[in-house]
Amino acid sequence: MAAAPPTLEWERELAGQGxxxxxxxDEVGRGALAGPVSVGVVVINAATASELAGVKDSKLLREPVRQALVPAIAHWAAAHAVGHATAAEIDAVGLVSALRLAGTRALAAVAAELIPDFVILDGNQDWLSAPVQADLGFFGDGCAERLAAxxxxxxxxxxxxxxxLSVAAASVLAKVERDSMMVALAQDFPQFGWEGNKxxxxxxxxxxxGAHGATDFHRKTWRLVP
Incomplete structure (x- = not known):
């Protein structure tokens, strides 16, 4: 039996609370050996947004369907963005901090348009809400001050x-953007099959x-070969 599609039930409850x-x-790429971790953010006006047909968790959708949904999600959202943290950044600061970095970048991008009142984070681990270091300079143009206020x-x-539904939409945007990055990288590194395995x-x-060695796009602190 197919799972029920995501709805705006909780988002509307939050709107009722102000x-x-x-x-x-939502994030993608957490378990990959190569490429970034990517975090999608989709902001909606929960009091007025309508349902968006066809959107599900990105893992449940075929690649062409995900790609076809991107323009509809972009039109539906009040603001949206995808942030990334590179393999080198994952190696430097660890996966959880890299997720926070990618999420911070995505939220900084949407904050240039509007600042959400509430963020629904998929999963059971809050990797997003640790304090942002002011000297990292990811926000720019006064965004850091706006977010702090x-x-x-x-x-x-x-x-x-x-x-x-807002989280499912974010997962689709993050998945499509990260996948496109890996497909592009595969042209320079065809031996790794990134166009397929992402x-x-x-x-x-x-x-x-094992045969060719790791690239700068691999997470070199991870166990890459058996």
Missing amino acids: YTLVAGC DPWRIQTRIKADMTC GYGTAAHREAI
Whole structure:
């Protein structure tokens, strides 16, 4: 039996509590051996937004369907962005901090347009709400001051990508953008099959790393070969 599609039920509950601008947030690429971790953010006016047909957790959609949904999501959202943290940044600061970095970049991008009142974060780990170091300079143009003056509330929700439409939409944007990055990189590194595996640890990918060595796009602090 197919799972029920995500809805705006919780987003509308939040609007009823006074959180009008609700952001759904989801990450992709956490378990890959190569490429960035990417975080999608989709902000909606939860009091007025309508349902958006066809959107599900990105893992449940075929690649052409995900790609076709991107323009509809962009039109539907009040603001949207995808942030990335590179493999080198993952190696330098660790995965959780890199997720925070990617999420911070995405939220900084949407904050240039509007600042959400509430962020729904998929999963059970809040990797987003640790203080941002002011000297990292990721916000630019006064965004850091705006964010500090107007903090949002963050709450994790298990399987939010399956139940909350804003989070599912964010997962689609993040997946499509990260996948396109890996397909582009595959043209320069065809031996790793990134156009198909998107940097994840398939047997063929691990064998290629063993044969050719790691690139600067691999997470070199990870166990890349058996």
